[in-house]
Amino acid sequence: MVLVTKYRRKTITDEVLTRLNQICADTCVKWECNLIEFNGETDHIHLLVDLNPKVAPVKLIANIKTVTSRLIRQEFSEHLEKFYGDQRVFWTGSYFVASCGGVTIEQLKSYVQSQNTPSGNSPPVKSKIITGDPLPV
Numbered sequence: 001m002v003l004v005t006k007y008r009r010k011t012i013t014d015e016v017l018t019r020l021n022q023i024c025a026d027t028c029v030k031w032e033c034n035l036i037e038f039n040g041e042t043d044h045i046h047l048l049v050d051l052n053p054k055v056a057p058v059k060l061i062a063n064i065k066t067v068t069s070r071l072i073r074q075e076f077s078e079h080l081e082k083f084y085g086d087q088r089v090f091w092t093g094s095y096f097v098a099s100c101g102g103v104t105i106e107q108l109k110s111y112v113q114s115q116n117t118p119s120g121n122s123p124p125v126k127s128k129i130i131t132g133d134p135l136p137v
Helices: 014-030 057-075 077-084 105-113
Strands: 002-004 034-043 045-048
Touching: 002 057, 014 034, 014 045, 014 057, 034 105, 057 077, 077 105
Parallel strands: none
Antiparallel strands: 002 045, 034 045
């Protein structure tokens, strides 16, 4: 799953990325899904999620976008004001999601980990909350 900031503004700092990771992990737990890998750059984030089969992807995505937007705007209001002024926005209205077949979880994790962080480094932000067993490799 890929979420992009509104107008592709480079609003995601390392601190914002760390907080987004925490919020996304908590949200996935509430939906009984597993956040397997998480990383991002200054204008987007990548999430590798083991989705609960009872959960419609669009509902999880909508909830992640709503919760992250609300909390990030509250917690980093001064920072975001520089990019959006008074607008109550953070994400674009769209997203990218794909199911994966034909590749291993390790290959997908490697792809997400290879994304640069906002500071330009490649070390990934590690997901701290993963429930259950990840998909078999």
